[in-house]
Amino acid sequence: MPEFSHPFNGNKNDRTLxxxxxxxxxxxxxxxxxxxxxxxxxxxxxxxxDKAKKMLIEIAGDEKEHVGNFLRLLKLLAPDEENYYKEGFEEAEEVMGLNGEK
Ligand SMILES: [Fe+2]
Structure with a gap:
């Protein structure tokens, strides 16, 4: 979310990350x-x-797609991180007794 309290927030850095x-x-x-x-x-x-509700539902869906975009980029930049997520999924499935259930 935007952070407007700092006057230099959003400025380009003087170096690349x-x-x-x-x-x-x-x-x-x-x-x-x-x-x-x-x-x-x-x-x-x-x-x-109702029209505003419809628009907000559409925009929220777009944001969910952006999560996927960023997760794919994160997978490219830090491929080892996915192993932690898989481990967490498996642990949660075991705790909830899902046994491969969706
Ligand atoms: Fe977004």
Whole structure:
């Protein structure tokens, strides 16, 4: 989400990011997409206007696609990270007793 409290926020850096900084920025971007989804869905649930609701649903869907875009980029930049996610999925499935269930 935008951060307007710092006057230099959003300015171009005086140097390019190294790979680790880029990876952290992508993780931050993913979190921002989830925050946007939360905002649009909460707003949708808080209004009566059907056209606005329809637009907010569309925009929230776009943000979910952006999460996928960033996750794919993160996989490219930090391929080992996916192993942690797989481990977490498997652990959660075991705890919930899903046994491969979707
Ligand atoms: Fe987005």
């Amino acid at each position: 190294d790979k680790n900084e880029l990876i952290r920025a992508i993780r931050f971007s993913i979190a921002s997409e989830f925050e946007a989804i939360q905002l649009y869905e909460q707003l949708r649930d808080s209004i009566e206007d």
